[in-house]
Every structure is written in C-alpha cells, then in structure tokens.
Amino acid sequence: xxxxxxxxxxxxxxxxxxxxxxxxxxxxxxxxxxxxxxxxxxxxxxxxxxxxxxxxxxxxxxxxxxxxxxxxxxxxxxxxxxxxxxxxxxxxxxxxxxxxxxxxxxxxxxxxxxxxxxxxxxxxxxxxxxxxxxxxxxxxxxxx
Numbered sequence: 001x002x003x004x005x006x007x008x009x010x011x012x013x014x015x016x017x018x019x020x021x022x023x024x025x026x027x028x029x030x031x032x033x034x035x036x037x038x039x040x041x042x043x044x045x046x047x048x049x050x051x052x053x054x055x056x057x058x059x060x061x062x063x064x065x066x067x068x069x070x071x072x073x074x075x076x077x078x079x080x081x082x083x084x085x086x087x088x089x090x091x092x093x094x095x096x097x098x099x100x101x102x103x104x105x106x107x108x109x110x111x112x113x114x115x116x117x118x119x120x121x122x123x124x125x126x127x128x129x130x131x132x133x134x135x136x137x138x139x140x141x142x143x144x
Contacts, residue, residue: 041109056089069100
C-alpha cells in the first residue's frame with residue numbers, strides 16, 4: 001500500500017460515520033425523510049423525540065458498531081456526539097439523544113413492515129441507478 005492509500009485508510013478510520021454519511025447522501029439522500037414518514041406507534045402525549053430521531057439514532061448506533069443499548073446510551077451521552085448526530089439527521093439539536101430504554105420501547109411497538117417499505121425503496125432506487133449506469137456504459141460503447 002502506498003502513502004496516499006495509507007493516508008486515505010487512516011482518514012476513513014478516524015471518521016467512518018462522516019464517510020458513511022457521504023455515501024448515504026449520494027445514493028439515498030431521502031433516508032431521514034423516509035424515517036419521518038414511518039407511522040409512530042407511541043402514545044402521542046409521551047413523545048419527546050420524533051420518529052426520524054428515534055430511527056436515526058438506531059441507524060448511527062449500527063454504523064458505529066455499537067452492540068448494546070446500554071453502550072449506545074453511554075457513548076451517545078457526549079455533547080459533541082449529540083450535536084453531530086442531530087446535525088447529520090438535519091434536526092434541531094436537543095440536549096440528549098433518546099435513551100436505550102426509550103428506543104427499546106419504541107422498537108417493540110414499531111410495525112416491521114414500516115422499515116421493510118424503506119428497505120424495498122432503497123433496493124429499488126439502487127437497482128434503477130445501477131441499470132441507468134449500465135445503460136450509459138452500453139450507450140457509450142456503442143457510440144465509439
């Protein structure tokens with residue numbers, strides 16, 4: 001591996017969430033808007049965090065390789081992390097992110113079909129983009 005590749009590798013190791021955001025924004029920029037469309041299974045009088053934040057927090061939990069809700073609560077209890085994640089989700093910053101217990105309660109009530117709709121949309125979007133790229137390649141080869 002040459003120096004340039006080593007430098008790029010080290011940069012990715014330092015900021016995997018930022019790099020993942022770049023990929024997500026390029027290929028599926030509407031992810032957080034789709035999270036906001038998910039039906040909220042919670043009692044409306046107890047809601048402190050919108051669905052977009054609840055699902056976004058879980059999204060970043062998994063991107064960060066965090067295995068447990070307890071670990072998530074501990075690691076996300078940092079002012080810089082809270083600020084970054086709200087910024088990534090394009091949400092107004094609050095003092096805290098949802099606690100693991102809050103997330104567990106939300107996920108227990110959430111209809112899995114809501115997330116399956118988003119998964120299908122991501123797959124369809126990626127498939128159509130791949131087909132368009134293939135078509136462009138074929139057209140370029142035919143015009144030579």
